[in-house]
Amino acid sequence: MIKASNLTKIYNGNTIIDCFDFVIPNNKKIALVGANGCGKSTLFKLIANIEEPTSGTIVIENEKIGYIPQEFDFKKDMLVGEYLYSLIENEWEFFKIEKLLNNLKFSNYDEYQQINNLSEGQKMKLRMIEELLKNPTALFIDEPTNHLDIEGIMWFEKYIKSLNITVVMISHDREFLNNTVDEIWEIDNSKLLKFIGNYDNYKAEKLKLINKWNEEYTRFLKRKAQLETLLENVHKIQGGGKRGRAVKAAKKRIDREITRDEKQEYVEQKINTVNFNTDVHSGKLIVKIESGAKKYDQKPVFEDLNLEIRGKERVWIYGQNGKGKSTLVKIINTAFNKEGNNNEYINLNTEETPLELTKGTITVGPNLKVGYFAQKHDFLNYGNRLDKEFASITGIQEIGRIYGVMQKFMFSKEDVIYKRVKDLSPGQRARFIFALFSVHDFDVLILDEPTNHLDIATKEVIEESLSNYKGTLILVSHDRYFVEKIEVTNTFNL
Known part of the structure; x- marks a missing residue:
């Protein structure tokens, strides 16, 4: 039994979790949703005894808790095999790991590969093996689908349903929630709401x-x-x-x-619609790749690739992890940034290494306003306050204008002045990136997994913004619900 009574958590005077009372039923599949920064990951850490509540209690009786966080922290340079053997006391127990590797579709691993070079989806599977070896009766997983490809998500849906234990997941993947959970719990304005059924049921009942x-x-x-x-x-x-x-x-x-019975008006927490203007015409060449190939250390990523995109097309690039989706958009991004194209190029990730084809040709259109949203946001200075980071990247120095933009993305004046980038949750960091993007117009948007970490309400606003966008969209995404909503015109399978 996992039971909470009057559970409260306060950070720096801000009440994140306010007097939660709940009992988690046995063998249920439950999703925890809510706005970025509302306290979902904090609640998991309280249950996993990683953090202490400010007040109230959590009682855990006859349960063994497994917890997989949103971001992984493996030892630098550790090898896959080294990590797996560290999980068992005797070598003869490795059969347990082999069984889990087969169940997780990860039996073809290279034991001498560094974990840092694995995809995030593969890292998540390693963490699952670590937790499942403990034989948990209740498993708490924070954003499990963020780094899985579509095939991986569909496999994971079946795997979660096959587990005969309690599973509680933080997820904003609406299609995934429709296919896996019995209940949806939501943190809304520091209160816990509970809904029976999948995502569609939750949406109607909410x-x-x-x-x-x-x-x-x-x-x-x-x-x-x-x-x-x-x-x-x-x-x-x-x-x-x-x-x-x-x-x-x-x-x-x-x-x-x-x-004594004062009522408050309900105000949904979501960002404002983002409008990107463009005057690119439909016939203009945006990018053309002929017989393209890319290798890393003599290992082919893709070969004989041919692709042509013209103005106003909305192209969805999809495929399995490791097939080169991010590599392809990085190559396109590098081509737009080359001198001589006269493109007004807006790349927030200025420290990303340029990539070029190993073989073949790439041609991009000139005189375009191009924006590139990278999957990783390593370019951010985590020690900066939000106002300083915003000003350093956008060049906007007027504090009033910075406030105006940031408030549209659900950041208060106190957040802008006092919070540092390191204080933001992954979802809040993604919102911050979109705030940086919102001060520009684009003829071409290159978006690599733009919805990772975003809460559902923010996804819906971004969907609306991209649905109304009249420029060229080059999109890498594993979010099936999102892709359907923005109505892509072309698909490209790697």
């Missing part, structure tokens, strides 16, 4: 709940106005004693019906 809250708030405002009018009227009563008693009675009613 809308009903919001409508109910809005109706209650409307009735509250109407009743408040009536009682305030009553108080004004009793002040007009002639006769001191009679007027005094009436005023006292009216104030009691206001205290009982309004002050």
